[in-house]
Amino acid sequence: MAFRTKENSFRKVQLVSLIDMIFILLVFFMVTVTVVRLTIKEQKLPVPTPISERGRAQIVIQLLNNGNFLWLDDHATAQISKVMDTIEKNYSYLSPSELNRKKTEEALSILLKKNIFRKDQMEGKLKHLLKIADSDPSSHYFVLLRSPDEIPYYEIINIMQKLNSAKYQNVLYGCVGGRLDDIKNSQNVKVVIEKDKNGRRRENLQIDF
Amino acid sequence: MAFKKQNELHDLEFPSLIDVIFLLLIFFLVTMQFSITTDTAHQTSTKPPDIQLPLAEGSENVAMDDIISTLLFQIQYKEKNNPNSPRLVYVLEPFNGDSISRGEAFMIAKRDSLFAEFPQNFLKMKDQEFKNTTACRLISNAIFQYKAEHFHKPSIENTVEIRAEANVEFKIINYIMQECSAYKDTIPRVIFRTLAKTRG
Numbered sequence: 001m002a003f004r005t006k007e008n009s010f011r012k013v014q015l016v017s018l019i020d021m022i023f024i025l026l027v028f029f030m031v032t033v034t035v036v037r038l039t040i041k042e043q044k045l046p047v048p049t050p051i052s053e054r055g056r057a058q059i060v061i062q063l064l065n066n067g068n069f070l071w072l073d074d075h076a077t078a079q080i081s082k083v084m085d086t087i088e089k090n091y092s093y094l095s096p097s098e099l100n101r102k103k104t105e106e107a108l109s110i111l112l113k114k115n116i117f118r119k120d121q122m123e124g125k126l127k128h129l130l131k132i133a134d135s136d137p138s139s140h141y142f143v144l145l146r147s148p149d150e151i152p153y154y155e156i157i158n159i160m161q162k163l164n165s166a167k168y169q170n171v172l173y174g175c176v177g178g179r180l181d182d183i184k185n186s187q188n189v190k191v192v193i194e195k196d197k198n199g200r201r202r203e204n205l206q207i208d209f
Numbered sequence: 210m211a212f213k214k215q216n217e218l219h220d221l222e223f224p225s226l227i228d229v230i231f232l233l234l235i236f237f238l239v240t241m242q243f244s245i246t247t248d249t250a251h252q253t254s255t256k257p258p259d260i261q262l263p264l265a266e267g268s269e270n271v272a273m274d275d276i277i278s279t280l281l282f283q284i285q286y287k288e289k290n291n292p293n294s295p296r297l298v299y300v301l302e303p304f305n306g307d308s309i310s311r312g313e314a315f316m317i318a319k320r321d322s323l324f325a326e327f328p329q330n331f332l333k334m335k336d337q338e339f340k341n342t343t344a345c346r347l348i349s350n351a352i353f354q355y356k357a358e359h360f361h362k363p364s365i366e367n368t369v370e371i372r373a374e375a376n377v378e379f380k381i382i383n384y385i386m387q388e389c390s391a392y393k394d395t396i397p398r399v400i401f402r403t404l405a406k407t408r409g
Contacts, residue, residue: 015223022230029237041405042275044370045265046398049389149380150332154263156379157403161265177383 045160050176056204057144059129061159062180063151067119070180076115077205080107081191100188107189112180126162130171137168146178182209260285263375265403275311277301280355281402282348282385283315284373287326292376296327298344300351306359323347332380345384352388356395363394372402 062070087103094102117125133141143163147156156175163173188208196202260283281301288294300323301314309317318324325344328334339345352369360367369389371382382401389396 026234033240043403043405045401045403049396049399050386147379151379152376153379153382154375157263157265
């Protein structure tokens with residue numbers, strides 16, 4: 001009967017498998033390090049320092065205490081412009097100061113009736129604005145955010161970070177403190193016709209407060 | 210003279226290869242440990258208490274983690290994670306113009322009493338009354354002093370940073386911005402510190 005010879009008890013370490021395993025561990029730790037760093041990263045969101053003088057903005061967003069917001073843009077200007085013309089025709093017998101008061105009252109009433117939106121509509125409005133801005137890199141928008149004192153400032157950050165995500169960075173923003181009452185109590189709301197930088201005539205809404 | 214013919218095909222030096230790989234492995238292991246330590250280091254005494262920053266995407270990364278390179282106002286709750294407790298403001302700034310870690314700046318602010326508490330009813334205060342609070346005067350003086358010492362001419366690089374709990378009221382933030390606006394072009398930007406959204 002034939003017996004097998006005794007096997008060598010000192011077998012060689014399988015280097016190929018060992019290297020495989022080490023590489024897998026190495027890749028695992030490399031990936032893990034990256035993930036850990038991503039989760040703790042602090043970032044900086046720049047906001048222009050407000051200047052206390054008459055300013056211009058294509059869009060004004062006034063936040064309200066109940067979470068709703070007032071959104072004033074070209075559409076609001078068009079609404080007011082139409083009303084101003086009608087008032088001028090119908091109340092031509094009034095003195096200039098009375099006519100101005102009448103126009104301001106009517107304009108404010110329309111602005112506050114037609115341009116206050118629910119909190120859940122904010123995202124849609126911002127998306128729409130970004131879509132327009134992204135479709136034309138040469139366009140530039142300045143959005144002015146007004147917020148009451150009590151609002152947690154992360155709500156402002158939420159809006160600004162969305163505006164900051166414009167593809168061509170052509171939506172600028174700024175924020176100031178202020179309440180809806182400032183607009184409600186405005187003594188002068190009017191539509192002024194000005195020329196833009198391309199020389200085109202534009203109707204602009206002017207609210208003094 | 211007899212020459213010994215050398216073997217042209219050497220075997221791969223596996224022990225050296227494994228040494229190098231192990232070194233890399235240990236390096237990454239150690240690096241990962243440090244990252245985690247940084248994240249949870251608020252438990253140590255040299256770190257300021259961590260605060261819940263608002264989340265934001267698309268903002269610029271902070272160049273180096275936890276380094277203070279300009280005037281920074283840190284606004285936090287007096288009691289950790291309690292939004293009903295009073296708000297505290299800490300003035301953190303580089304030491305003698307050199308960047309320092311946020312932990313060190315926080316310790317210096319504590320040591321030099323560069324912090325103040327906002328009154329509980331600050332939201333109901335009128336503007337003038339609010340401006341006269343210790344916290345507002347601290348903010349105002351810090352901006353004035355820092356501007357005088359460091360912002361000698363208008364530049365986009367002149368910034369003041371705000372690092373605040375996400376639920377801090379806009380009134381405090383707005384006050385800091387208004388104080389900066391007093392210097393118009395000299396401080397053209399205020400920077401909000403935010404957290405990047407996590408990916409896991």
